Amino acid sequence: MNSTWLNSPMAEERGRRPGNPQTRDSILEAAIESFVTRGYGGTTIRAVARAAGVDPALVMHFFGSKDKLFEAAIHGTMPVALVIEAIGGDEEHLGERLVRRYLWLWEHPVHGPKLAAVLHAATATPAAAELLKELMSRELLGPIAGTLSHDHAEARALLAASQLLGLALMRYLLKVDPLASMPADLVAAAVAPGIQRYLTGTLSLAEIAAAPR
Template sequence: MAEDRGRRPGSPRTREQILEAAVAAFTSRGYAQTTIRGVAREAGVDPALVMHFFGSKDGLFATAIKESMPVGPLTEVLDDGLDGAGERLVTRYLSLWEHPEHGPRLSAVLHAAAASPAAADLLENLVRAELLGPLGDLIGGEHGRTRALLAGSQLLGLAMFRYVLRIDPLASLPVPRVAAMVAPNVQRYLTGTLTAEELTR
């Protein structure tokens, strides 16, 4: 059988090409409308090769999130400890959403999570493992994970209202002003006094 010259075989670069195509598809079309065949077509490979590397659409989505989302730049602000971490965390978070490459990807992930239970589960697992877990461990104590979850809920809500739903005046406020308003509450979640009700969420 003649070789299909329109398809590239597996190579050290093939996996990255598939991921690039997947990120572009999830960003532009969302989780529900992205298919293995469509990603394979954009990457110039056989769909079987996508399955070989990632196992399924969920596996492809999970890897695309993990390897393309800026989790590292967000967690590295914790390297300097918890003093002032609220301001650093919010400022870095907003800067990532404002970034021309990261912003659309983050928005696509939230849209996918809202539209698909499978995507939501994958995002939850990633966030718990890569962000909330390390943050909870850094906070420590009996309620470290709860404090991390509360801080994360503040950041997620901020992104939804400012960047996804684009509700004014929040959507139009300058980044430094938003950071100045939100950071104190994030810091309170991290290190401040919390009510019994907050700690039982």
């Protein structure tokens, strides 16, 4: 066999991984790693392809654009199902269950860094923020609101989520003390009552029904 051909670009392209589901998973894993370590702005299609051992055209074939790749990475990064698991049960203790599960995910050695990467990207890039907003509204806030028996369930779920996002920003991204160094159990005990109030307490939300959309 001609050794020159073995070193040619055509041989390299033919040696790349074919477009199968395993290849898509490899691309997604490389993308998640890049978004976690380099952020949204520092991630490129070409770099992701290189890390996955495929041609950039194959990344585009599977995902279409960097935004779609980031959306898929969010789905692969955000442990939505683990949050939804905490919804089941009585409404009286829903706030505590959500806060404790939320803190557990952020403290987790695998989930935590990925959540930080997604939140950091959302605060730095409008496109990433829009993707995260759509995902949260569809797959997290909707299910939470659907479990509430009180009025203005969507607004209640959103108010609770705003507090949880603020908690993550101050504790895990900005690392503001003493919040950043407080034991997770102590944080949960302090935050859960406020979240519970948003979900099931008495709130002045009557004007929401008449507000323009």
